[in-house]
Every structure is written in C-alpha cells, then in structure tokens.
Amino acid sequence: MTDDLRYVYAVCRPLDAPLHADLTGVGGAPPRQLAHDGLVAVVGPVPERDFGREQLHARLEDLDWLAATARAHQSVVAALATVTCPLPLRLGTVFRDDSGVRAMLQDESDRLRRILDRIDGQVEWGVKVWLGAESVAEAAAPQPSGAPESGRDYLRRRRAGNAAREQSAARAEAFARQLHEDLSRYAADARLHPPQSGPLTDAGSGRNVLNSAYLVPRARSEEFLELVGRAEGTLPGLQVEVTGPWAAYSFTDDPEAS
Structure with a gap:
C-alpha cells in the first residue's frame, strides 16, 4: 500500500447519502471520501506501476486498458451523480498521497x-x-431508373443528385441550428462539440450535424426530453440521439475564467 497513489474521480460537497458499499472503481478498489474545508475529493488507491507519470503515458496507448479504466472511472462518477452534483476530474488525475489531494483542494478551493x-x-x-x-438525397430528388441515354443525360443526373444532397445537408444544418437554439432555452448552459465520426445505425453510416451538451436543471429535464422527442422524425433521413443524464462533464470550466 505504501507505493499506492491517489486516483481522484471527482470533487463534490459533503454527501447527504452514502455510496453503495459494493461500489468499486479503477483497479477494483472501492472509492472513499477525503474531506477538506467543506469540499470532498472522492479517491481510490492505484498502483504506481500503472499510474506513475511515465507509466501512465505508456498505459494510455493500450486501448483495452484505457477502456477498462474509463468504465471504472465513469461508474464511480455515475454513482456520485445519484446522490450529489459532482465535478468530474479528468481521467487519470493522480496525486502522490492524501496530502497532495488536500493541497489541491486548498489551492483550487475558490475555482472548485x-x-x-x-x-x-x-x-x-x-x-x-x-x-x-x-x-x-433519394427522398428529396428520386433519380430516374435505367441507364443514362447520353453523356449529357449522365451529367444532368449527376448535377441533380449533387444539388439534392446539398439541399438535404442544408436542411439538416438548419434543423440542427434550430434544435440547438430551442434546447438551449431549457438549459443553464450549452456546449457545441466538434462533429463526431460514427455509425448512424447498425446498418449504415451518417454525418454528424449536431454534437452538443446541455446543462439542464433536474426540474426541467422532462420538458427538455419532450422537446427532443418532438424533434424526432421531423425530417426524413435524420436521427436525433439523446444520452444522459450525466454528471456535468462538459461544464467543468471555471465560469469566471477569461
């Protein structure tokens, strides 16, 4: 144990309810609370052989290890989110010992x-x-069947197809902008993330035209989700995907930072 470092999952206020006794985190170790001056760091022991500075840099190249660590980190933060509003720290936030964690809580107190x-x-x-x-594109401008009769006919069909795809993309972008504007009215804050590459469904792929996060009061979450539900199916070929509720991963910046 003397070589164990302190992995910090999140910072929060003192908890009103205990965490589940069987909750485990990174490396299978149960998290514990480390309190200092009205703040609580939720920490767990991790071996230096994996989480020392040089060792961690190498470990992050191991995708299987990284995925398992991220799942364990998320499980602790998700458990915290059921009893408080935690401030999640970055994956792999590690200190030498309890004193180092307390010093962080002290030094960062105002920001936290x-x-x-x-x-x-x-x-x-x-x-x-x-x-x-x-x-x-096919819904917007179905193409005639059969082979083109001439080169000119081929070019005409190609231009029509390109125009249909551009129109579809423009409609999707307008839909995404309006949806973001509507959802933002229910949120205390919002973030637009870079477009994400990934599957639309198991059967095909698509283009991500909105990738956003919203900080929503718990009391307004039902209204927020109803608005998302009404947006689904508005345009053919569009899929609206909602995830959460999560801890405020996208809103860990200091509101007073310039």
Whole structure:
C-alpha cells in the first residue's frame, strides 16, 4: 500500500447519502471520501506501476486498458451523480498521497466552489443529430431508373443528385441550428462539440450535424426530453440521439475564467 497513489474521480460537497458499499472503481478498489474545508475529493488507491507519470503515458496507448479504466472511472462518477452534483476530474488525475489531494483542494478551493455552485441541481444531457446522406438525397430528388441515354443525360443526373444532397445537408444544418437554439432555452448552459465520426445505425453510416451538451436543471429535464422527442422524425433521413443524464462533464470550466 505504501507505493499506492491517489486516483481522484471527482470533487463534490459533503454527501447527504452514502455510496453503495459494493461500489468499486479503477483497479477494483472501492472509492472513499477525503474531506477538506467543506469540499470532498472522492479517491481510490492505484498502483504506481500503472499510474506513475511515465507509466501512465505508456498505459494510455493500450486501448483495452484505457477502456477498462474509463468504465471504472465513469461508474464511480455515475454513482456520485445519484446522490450529489459532482465535478468530474479528468481521467487519470493522480496525486502522490492524501496530502497532495488536500493541497489541491486548498489551492483550487475558490475555482472548485464556483464550478460546484454553477452545476448544483443540474445534469448534463447530450444530443446528437445524424444525417443519412444517401437516404435523404433519394427522398428529396428520386433519380430516374435505367441507364443514362447520353453523356449529357449522365451529367444532368449527376448535377441533380449533387444539388439534392446539398439541399438535404442544408436542411439538416438548419434543423440542427434550430434544435440547438430551442434546447438551449431549457438549459443553464450549452456546449457545441466538434462533429463526431460514427455509425448512424447498425446498418449504415451518417454525418454528424449536431454534437452538443446541455446543462439542464433536474426540474426541467422532462420538458427538455419532450422537446427532443418532438424533434424526432421531423425530417426524413435524420436521427436525433439523446444520452444522459450525466454528471456535468462538459461544464467543468471555471465560469469566471477569461
């Protein structure tokens, strides 16, 4: 144990309810609470052979290890989110010992309290909009069957197809902008993330035209989800995907930072 480091999952206020006794985190170790001056760091022991500075850098290249560590990290943060509004720390946040964690809580106290004040009573919802380009283009401008009669006919069909795809993409972008604007009215804050590559469905792929996160008061989450539900099926070829509720992963920046 003397060589174990302290892995920090999150910072929060003192908990009103205990965590599940069988909860485990990174490496299968149960998390514990380390309190300092009204703040609590949720920590667990991790071996230096995996989480020392040089060792961790090498470990992050191991995708299987990284995925298992991320799942364990998320499981602790998700458990915290059921009893409080935690401020999740970055994956792989490690200190030498308890004293190092307390020093962080002391040095970062003002910033941590500002963020905790902002996320208090809030949850994060993620919303993505995917455009299936081929299906939307076909719905917008079905192409005539049969081979083109001439080179000119081929070019005409190709231009028509390109125009249909551009129109479909433009409609999808307008839909995404409006949806983001509507959802933002239910949120205390919102973030637009870079477009994500990934599958639209198990059977095909698509283009991500909205990848956003919203910090929503728990009391307004039902209204927020109803608005997302009404948006589904509005345009052919579009899929609206919602995830959450999560801890406020996208809103861990200091509200007073310039």
